Amino acid sequence: MFQKSPSVPTEGLFCLQIKNGRFFKGSTATVMGSSFITQTDFDLLLDLQQVSRKIGRTPVHAVRQVFSKPRVQVFAKMEWAQLSGSVKARAAFNIIYSAIQNGLLHRGKTLLDATSGNTGIAYAAIGKELGIRVALCLPENASAERKEILKSLGAEIIYTSKFEGTDGAQQVALELATRRPDLYYYADQYKNEHNWKAHYHHTSQEIIQAFPQITHFVCGLGTTGTFVGTGKRLKELSRKIQLTALQPDSALHGMEGWKHLETAIVPGIYDEYLADTVEEIDTLEAYEMIKDAKKHEGILLSPSAAANLVGAIKVAQKLDSGTVVTVFADNADKYGDVIKRLF
Numbered sequence: 619m620f621q622k623s624p625s626v627p628t629e630g631l632f633c634l635q636i637k638n639g640r641f642f643k644g645s646t647a648t649v650m651g652s653s654f655i656t657q658t659d660f661d662l663l664l665d666l667q668q669v670s671r672k673i674g675r676t677p678v679h680a681v682r683q684v685f686s687k688p689r690v691q692v693f694a695k696m697e698w699a700q701l702s703g704s705v706k707a708r709a710a711f712n713i714i715y716s717a718i719q720n721g722l723l724h725r726g727k728t729l730l731d732a733t734s735g736n737t738g739i740a741y742a743a744i745g746k747e748l749g750i751r752v753a754l755c756l757p758e759n760a761s762a763e764r765k766e767i768l769k770s771l772g773a774e775i776i777y778t779s780k781f782e783g784t785d786g787a788q789q790v791a792l793e794l795a796t797r798r799p800d801l802y803y804y805a806d807q808y809k810n811e812h813n814w815k816a817h818y819h820h821t822s823q824e825i826i827q828a829f830p831q832i833t834h835f836v837c838g839l840g841t842t843g844t845f846v847g848t849g850k851r852l853k854e855l856s857r858k859i860q861l862t863a864l865q866p867d868s869a870l871h872g873m874e875g876w877k878h879l880e881t882a883i884v885p886g887i888y889d890e891y892l893a894d895t896v897e898e899i900d901t902l903e904a905y906e907m908i909k910d911a912k913k914h915e916g917i918l919l920s921p922s923a924a925a926n927l928v929g930a931i932k933v934a935q936k937l938d939s940g941t942v943v944t945v946f947a948d949n950a951d952k953y954g955d956v957i958k959r960l961f
C-alpha cells in the first residue's frame with residue numbers, strides 16, 4: 619500500500635503521517651522517505667483504525683468457586699468479549715492489518731485461509747467491516763452453526779474433506795492460492811508470524827497489566843499463536859513465569875480449536891522449546907467443567923475454554939502460592955450440539 623519516496627506526492631497521492639498509532643493525511647512530505655497513498659487506501663486505513671477499537675482489551679474472570687486454595691489464584695481472560703466472539707479476533711486482525719500495510723491485501727483481493735471456525739469467523743467479521751472479500755477452506759463436517767455464521771457474514775466457503783480435517787483444508791487453500799496469486803492473499807494462520815505477534819504485543823501486555831504478580835500461564839494449542847505469542851513475551855518479562863502448554867490426551871478429541879500435535883501437522887509458528895511443562899486434558903474432564911463452571915461460576919464455556927480451566931486448575935493444585943492465568947478462547951454460543959448433550 620505504501621509507496622516510499624523522498625519527493626513531494628504526485629497527483630492523487632497523499633502523504634501518510636502516523637502519530638501514536640493513528641493515521642493522518644498530510645498535503646506535503648515533510649520527512650524524507652514519507653509514505654504516499656491513495657484516497658482509497660487511506661479510507662481503508664481509517665476503517666482499520668475503527669476496527670482495532672473492537673479487538674482485545676477483554677475482561678477477566680476470577681475463578682473462585684470451582685477452585686479455591688489459600689494463596690493460590692486462578693484468572694482467565696474472557697476472549698469472547700470482542701469482535702467476532704473469540705480469541706481469534708486478535709490474530710485475524712493482526713494478520714489483516716499487516717497484509718494491508720505491506721501491500722499484500724486490499725479491496726480488490728480476496729483473503730483466503732483454512733480454518734475450522736473461529737479464525738474464519740474473525741476474518742469474515744473484520745473483512746465485512748473493511749469491505750474485503752474472504753474465502754475459507756472449511757472441513758465439510760464443521761458445525762452447522764459455524765457455517766451459518768460464516769455465510770451470514772458474507773464469507774465464501776470452500777468445503778474440504780471431513781476425513782482430512784484442518785490439515786486437508788490447509789492443503790486445498792495452498793493449492794488455490796498457488797494457482798491464483800492475482801486473486802487471493804493466502805493468510806496461512808499456521809505459518810503467519812502476525813498470528814503469534816498479536817498475542818506477543820497485546821494479550822501478554824493485558825495480562826501483565828492486570829496481573830503483575832503472575833507466576834504461571836496455561837493455554838491449549840491450536841495454531842499455537844496464543845500460547846507462543848503470550849508465552850514468549852511473558853518469559854522475556856520474567857524467566858520465572860512458568861508456561862504450561864495443554865494438549866488433548868488423544869487424536870480424537872472434543873476440544874474444537876485444539877490440535878493433537880503428535881498426530882497433526884505441527885504449525886510452522888510453534889516453538890517446541892517454549893513450554894516448561896505439558897499437561898494432557900481428557901475431553902470428558904472438559905465437558906464436566908462446562909457443567910461445573912455454569913453451575914458455580916455462572917459462565918457457559920466452550921469445550922476448549924473449559925479444557926483451559928481444567929489445565930489451569932491442575933497447575934494451581936500443585937502450588938503453595940501463586941497466580942495462574944489462562945484464556946477462555948470463546949463461550950458456548952457456537953457449540954449447541956455439545957451443550958444439548960450436557961444439560
Ligand SMILES: Cc1ncc(COP(=O)(O)O)c(C=O)c1O
Nearest residue numbers: 736840841842843844875922947
Ligand atoms: C475455540 C478455540 N480454542 C482454542 C484455539 C487455539 O488458539 P490458537 O490457534 O491461538 O492456538 C482456537 C483456535 O482456533 C479455537 O478456535
